[in-house]
Amino acid sequence: MDSQIKHIHQQLVDQQITCTALVQEKLNLLQENTHNTVNSLLDKTALALAVKVDTKIKNGEKIGLLEGIPFGVKDVYMLQGTNTTASSNLLKNYKSPFTATAIQKLLDAGAIPIVKENCDSFGHGSSSENTIFGAVKNALNPALVAGGSSGGSAVNVAKNFTIFSIGGDTGGSIRQPAGYNKIYGLKPTYGRISRYGLMAYASSTDCVGPLAKSIEDIRIILNVMSGKDAKDQTSITSKEIDEKAISNNTVKTIGYFKNFIESDAIDADVKADFLTSIEKIKATGIKVKALDFFKSDILVSTYYTLAMAETASNLSRLDGTNYGNRIEAENLIETYAVTRSENFSEETKRRIVGGNQVLSQGFSDEIYLKGLALRDQISTNFDKDFKEVDIILSPVTPSAPPKIGESLKDPHAMYLSDAYTVGFSLAQLPTLTIPQGTVTGLQITAAKNNEEIILKFANFLKETI
Amino acid sequence: MSKIMTVDILSSIKGAQPSEAVNKLFDVIKNAQPTNNNSLNNVNYNCVSVNNLREDVVIESSAIEKQLIIENFPKKKNGYLVVAKVIED
Numbered sequence: 001m002d003s004q005i006k007h008i009h010q011q012l013v014d015q016q017i018t019c020t021a022l023v024q025e026k027l028n029l030l031q032e033n034t035h036n037t038v039n040s041l042l043d044k045t046a047l048a049l050a051v052k053v054d055t056k057i058k059n060g061e062k063i064g065l066l067e068g069i070p071f072g073v074k075d076v077y078m079l080q081g082t083n084t085t086a087s088s089n090l091l092k093n094y095k096s097p098f099t100a101t102a103i104q105k106l107l108d109a110g111a112i113p114i115v116k117e118n119c120d121s122f123g124h125g126s127s128s129e130n131t132i133f134g135a136v137k138n139a140l141n142p143a144l145v146a147g148g149s150s151g152g153s154a155v156n157v158a159k160n161f162t163i164f165s166i167g168g169d170t171g172g173s174i175r176q177p178a179g180y181n182k183i184y185g186l187k188p189t190y191g192r193i194s195r196y197g198l199m200a201y202a203s204s205t206d207c208v209g210p211l212a213k214s215i216e217d218i219r220i221i222l223n224v225m226s227g228k229d230a231k232d233q234t235s236i237t238s239k240e241i242d243e244k245a246i247s248n249n250t251v252k253t254i255g256y257f258k259n260f261i262e263s264d265a266i267d268a269d270v271k272a273d274f275l276t277s278i279e280k281i282k283a284t285g286i287k288v289k290a291l292d293f294f295k296s297d298i299l300v301s302t303y304y305t306l307a308m309a310e311t312a313s314n315l316s317r318l319d320g321t322n323y324g325n326r327i328e329a330e331n332l333i334e335t336y337a338v339t340r341s342e343n344f345s346e347e348t349k350r351r352i353v354g355g356n357q358v359l360s361q362g363f364s365d366e367i368y369l370k371g372l373a374l375r376d377q378i379s380t381n382f383d384k385d386f387k388e389v390d391i392i393l394s395p396v397t398p399s400a401p402p403k404i405g406e407s408l409k410d411p412h413a414m415y416l417s418d419a420y421t422v423g424f425s426l427a428q429l430p431t432l433t434i435p436q437g438t439v440t441g442l443q444i445t446a447a448k449n450n451e452e453i454i455l456k457f458a459n460f461l462k463e464t465i
Numbered sequence: 466m467s468k469i470m471t472v473d474i475l476s477s478i479k480g481a482q483p484s485e486a487v488n489k490l491f492d493v494i495k496n497a498q499p500t501n502n503n504s505l506n507n508v509n510y511n512c513v514s515v516n517n518l519r520e521d522v523v524i525e526s527s528a529i530e531k532q533l534i535i536e537n538f539p540k541k542k543n544g545y546l547v548v549a550k551v552i553e554d
Binding site for chain 1: 482487494500520531538
């Protein structure tokens, strides 16, 4: 599919549609939808912004490319004055006092936020079932999960309820739902987009990223949101990606991880489809190398050990003192404990407790510090790989999306389903899901700050496989 | 106070217990054999240089930001946040 942003922009400029009608149409679709993608609609503010765009066009003023384009925001981003719940009981009435840098950049470019989107509570999940707003239903088959944690965002894009959505990816939370709903989803290099105003899950892998229906739209949104931000000191400077720069493929060698494909856990169809894609790529003259990598259980365990430790720390601020759904008890300590016990979901509690386990005396050396050492090795392994190959290609998930209800029954199985996404998060590498190649798509990964080569190769694969 | 703090106290979650699903993950780490014990995070070094720190200046919040912060207070009296009276321990 070509750029929807450019198409709608042209329709607005040519006055074939009004921005008000466009925004109203999307709001109606969101309101009526039965996929549980909406936590709150931003109807009043969105329509007010749309009227301004229409007035500008009527007055013959020039509008920017993103001006008047309706988009969705995962409900973990601060957007001043809107409810920002993280799909949790604790924050169900919380209002953002300020706006996240990434979202502010889109607002400054004239894009119109129309919905805060359902997701796993605090990003804790891979199915968007861990939410007080009801499980998000897959765009293609509502009996299946939408994936997670940015499930509402992926379904809204897939169903054309939003033109694009902004998700958050800590261990696969953009890439996996993008794959489950057959759209594009990018986790950029860690730090390329400021995390300021994104509710922290695991700060060392949290990334802001776009979900959209075309590579060109991903490029446009990435360019707008990228950049160093004094409010996030881990953010980095990056170069804008030009449209022409991603039109011709320059990738000569790609790699894939042998053990991902030879694993017992991979579905036969996913394996066969992946290998067919590899053969099609080889047929174009591109060299393909089978690479050695860490076992899936090591990747998943390293990721969850560190992510749980970080989330236990990040969520310790949620005690009902300054904000949140406080439940009064007989004293301060009890108030904290009852507030947290009653308001956090089972999955969130499981992760907080796990994090405190690994950070506690006696366990930190044996588990947490060892996890950090393993992460270093995983990252070093990638450095070595990217001396030999330009791109690493992998399936997004080992299997097709599960039925709603299955993931909640077996959390360990849900953790293991992240096997193919978490390694790239640990190494802070840019990775794009494309809706091709297997039932849940393919991931294209490059070395840090190489989003340009990823988008270039995605354009090439669009025509090749 | 006992020196051993259980996870329910550390987590401020009543009756919290380590879970089997998570312990399975930790067992994998316990049994892993890293080629080194370097936990210094040398590869993903995201710290900012001291020469590149942002200006240490006070930025006044906007009126709307202050108003929203007050709206978020779980309990308030005369526009002020009400907190528990006594910190016992």
